[in-house]
Amino acid sequence: MATKKFMFVNRKAPYGSVYALEALEVVLISAAFEQDVSLAFIDDGVYQITKGQNTDAIGQKNFSNTFKALGDYEINKLYVEKESLEERGLTQDDLMDLVWEDEDDDWAEKPSIIMVNRSEMADVMAEQEVTLSF
């Protein structure tokens, strides 16, 4: 099957609606199709990959650890929009340390998060062949 550039655009907070959780289910399935997958985190979507999430008080599943597994599925291009972080008083230090192991470089651990500004994000989106937004 052909390989295409897929981008999953995450725009919503992880809790409060089911979009983020169900979007992640699509991302995981896409891994089985060996496509060139990227994720974008913009607007409230940046909250999906913040550190220290705790859902005890709302009685919902905390699925943030699933993002840490994405590197094992060769999903290692997570574009995060700087302006979206700044508008929410966040910095990259507030995000989880998401990494992948590069088998072509003696399994060296490399960061999956790529910080981009708004216009760079537009450029990355313009390169995609299939863009699904959540």
Place this chain on the structure above:
Amino acid sequence: MKFTIMINEGPYQHQSSDSALQFARAVLAQGHEIFRVFFYHDGVNNGSRLSVPPADDRLLQKEWSELSKEHDLDLVLCIAAAQRRGIMDASEAERQGLDANNIIEGFHISGLGQLIEGGIQSDRTIVFGD
């Protein structure tokens, strides 16, 4: 050109299904092909046959069903999303030990792989959602 259409919102609550329906008709009218229509999130509610809107309102589920019959469209409800929201076909209801099913003719239930395959096989993938 070959299209896959994704619908992420339920009927009536949101315009996404109406817009997608009009888009689908326009695509077909211009001689293009619809490879698949994939319903996700609350969009799976577009596949229920138990909606009863007021008489002067449109019945979206039936419009999709009829469009499917007319053009042999592949209308797919995501199984995981459908199970969460109580949208069942006969075999799935039986497998889950439930006493009813509610899927309308023309739709079928399948996995998320159908969406990814749609993206790969189609020239354009269009998302209708919030």
